Amino acid sequence: MPTNYIPFRETNYFSDFICDYLDEKPKLKPLYNRFPAIGNFEAQIEEKLHSEIVREPYRKVLVDVLTKQYSQINTSELTLQNIENLNSENTFTITTGHQLNLFTGPLYFLFKIISAINLTKQLKTSYPNYNFVPVYWMASEDHDFDEINYFNFRGKKIQWNSNQSGAVGHFNTEGLDAVFEVVSAEFGLGKNAEQLKKWFKDAYLQHNNLANATRYLANELFGKHGLVILDSDHKDLKRLFIPNIEKELVEQIGFNEVSKTNSSLEDLGLKIQVNPREINFFYLDKDLRERIVFEDNLFKVNNTNISWSKSELLKHLDEMPERFSPNVIMRPLYQEVILPNLCYIGGGGEMIYWLQLKSNFKVHNVTFPMLLLRNSVLVKTKKQTSKLENLNISDKDLFLKRSSFINKKVRKISNVDIDFSKQLKYLEQQFEDLYKLAEQTDKSFIGAVKAQEVKQLKGIEHLEKRLLKAQKKKLADQISRCTELQEQLFPNQSLQERNTNFSELYLEYGDSLIDELIKLLEPLNGEFTIITI
Template sequence: MPSDCITFQESGYFSKLIVDYLNQKKEVQTLYNRFSRVEEFEAQIAEKKENFSGNRTVLVQSLENQYKGIPISESTGNNIETLRSQNTFTITTGHQLSLFTGPLYFIYKIVAAIKTAEVLKTQYPDYDFVPVYWMATEDHDFDEINHFFLNGKKISWNRDAKGPVGRLSTEGLDKVFDILELELGIGTNAKQMKELFRKSYLEHHNLAIATRYLVNELFKDHGLVIVDGDDKELKQQMIPYFKEELRNQKSFNAVQETLPFFEKENYKIQVNPREINLFYIEDNLRERIVKINDHYQVLNTNLSFSEEELLNELETQPEKFSPNVILRPLYQEVILPNLCYIGGGGEIAYWLELKNMFKQFKVTFPILYVRNSAVAVTEKQLRKIDKLELNWKDLFLKKNELLNVKTKELADFPLDFSKLKEQLSLQFSQLYEITEKTDVSFLKAVKAQEQKQLNGLYKLEKKLLRAEKIKQQDKLERILELKDSLFPNESLQERILNISELSNEINTKQFISSLKNYFNCFNDNFTIFKL
């Protein structure tokens, strides 16, 4: 079975910026350091090794503290310990604390990091490479993570939420578990998924620890290391950078210099920098820090600081300062000996805004790798694809376009009037020549007549297409049914389906291991995964 079907560039699911990035368009090359190819990592290793200023001992100690109470595998334990070595580097992906992993691409990102680390070890045996999942514990967008979809239903964790999501108690998740039990039904795999949810969320007191347990259980056999940035010791390494941010708005100025290029090239700006890109956080608080005259204010609170007071607060309680989407990548690259960040199209788009900021802070900019994407397909669906004479390029089309393409293919006579339109245009071009030799006043009349006849052909073409759709209705409905099962809501399957939905077809750990084998690193093709 083929492992790929269509390139990201052809799929229609990626922005102009990401398409140009993947095509290595010359103008975009100024936005990144090195492109995501295996051979580029030799220079990336050398640069990171020379410039990495993070404290490896502190990193390992923090990770050991974060994993207390969580049973880890030998491979994960070894990977944590090997981070002490100057010849060890990380391959990192990150994501929100999505309930029960949320959509499938959560899984795909981590598998891509694991596979990349393995490929690099083969290519560069003198070094070690550790796959890392960075938990977005300090995020506050609860509505984005409090649900997942199963069997077409949205299963939500309904509660009030304030402050960093990682610190939220797991209260109320017993009700989600009750719904999950009913939806998953019976079977060995379903039973395993229920037990995984129960142990993760009902036996741990906050969302960060619950998510660590969950992700560790899914990926511990592959040596994944999970990092929580909501950590005082790790943030102490960021004090000099946060001081620069508070005093001089360094990141704002650096990113602002890049944005005119995005506007010039008609690229969507993914994130806009604030003058200060830091939040002030406590258990039930996450609010922006703003400078008003000579004082610093925490928005929507009574907290106000002079510069001296705020810098003293930073020195003594760095855990109360949280980087936003602009500064979080810098935090990651300061504390981790990281070579590569793996993310979706939207993530890579905002990383491409940040190179100048990294330069200003004198921190090595990582290689950016657009994560693998996949479509999971059953044997039954594959048989339907063959029976309906579809290919993957067909299935990636939007519904209307797919219907039009297949209707024209199924018709007994041509429904495309392109040749007729060309012939008509050729005839009128001869009329234009005559008009120029006789009376130019006829030009408008000739143009009007041409447009009238073209409109007539267009209307006739639409009418015939509509009639043929009615004639082929049964087959077209089966095509749409298949399309909807593989691309729910006209979206990529990976953006909606939860891993629990696949438990009827495959064991979860088997799915992850097989997926790793299917994925090709640094490949711009969608992967077709047979369940």
């Protein structure tokens, strides 16, 4: 299938921070361990091999937890083998994480996981003596329900309303039967529509909480490709993390280390993604996920009456580590403690906050992973590609903001020349001659020449805008066809991957959708990918 690439910087949809990272600018090198190039993984493997946390009992606990979590779902042979391989010291993970968005949320959920799957394949080819397992880390302890309780389908927002609170992975699936009725009507008829309905029904109406529902759905989509899905909200996994939790609670290392890094980033003029708190843990219980704070010589749970002395808190941590939930500063460290991980794959915002964390990892003596920006993709149908070619719209044109897109198109298809740059240049030359003349006479004449120059240049620019406006009106039908196509591919003038749900494409392509994406996407390519399926 036709594939095209555009540098991330040229899309104008990615921050300078991320583009500088991709360009390996020297100023950012202190913020990461190794850049994600295939040859750099050898050193990353060696460093991780010498880390105690990839040995027993960590691997055994991880495999035991995964085995329990997969006991109730139909698991592919490849995924089962990947879980079993995690017992071996020559097996490593490539991890991506994502919130428990309703019906996967935006398209980039797929692209994250496909990036992880494809990178494990590339690594196995380059390093055949090792095994590499793609892992999807479910953000089951997140508590921002409003970010995940909907997905977009053909311009409509399909939403699940619930008054539950606490960690979203614990949310029961009550009320999703009403959402199922909505999606059934929206998906319509046909084989692919029926499959989408079945996935939604089996995931959300046959499972008792959102974490289990999300695991089922992700496994249905990617199980045959060996994806391993982990819910880290588990007592046995948290127990492995107790030394780090205690260090954070007592010494407030995360706050001190990340604050220093943030200060360095500000000096470089870079925008900070997250700010640390004095204590970077929440307290987790039924219907509750609130920050732990230290006030009046007591550790307290914000907005509750729960409090402990230092000794009481550490005793409670030892007895119930599952009650301690890492925030955005500590979650990455937790991930790298319990997984034999080499590389984390995320979006632009995630990459930035990971780049704030290296010094915190160093203090905890945990290997900092390689950081890879996930594949970003625009998917076009053959019909859309044909229309774009007929309208002489390039892939790069599509990334223009709407006004610039229209102006460029009008100038291109207009039968009159709307570019007045030649006239402006001629006018500027005439005034250069006038300035020379003015210098030979009364100097007050220079001011008059300048005023006349400004007036006439503005006049030419105004005439150009008037002509452009007139041509827009005259060519309205052609421009409408162009903007309609851009809107299809950039809904709400945003990237398709940040808005569109996979169901829209699945209705068109069925099971071949994910197979084609896996075939076409290259995780280490380093550019924005445009594909026609």
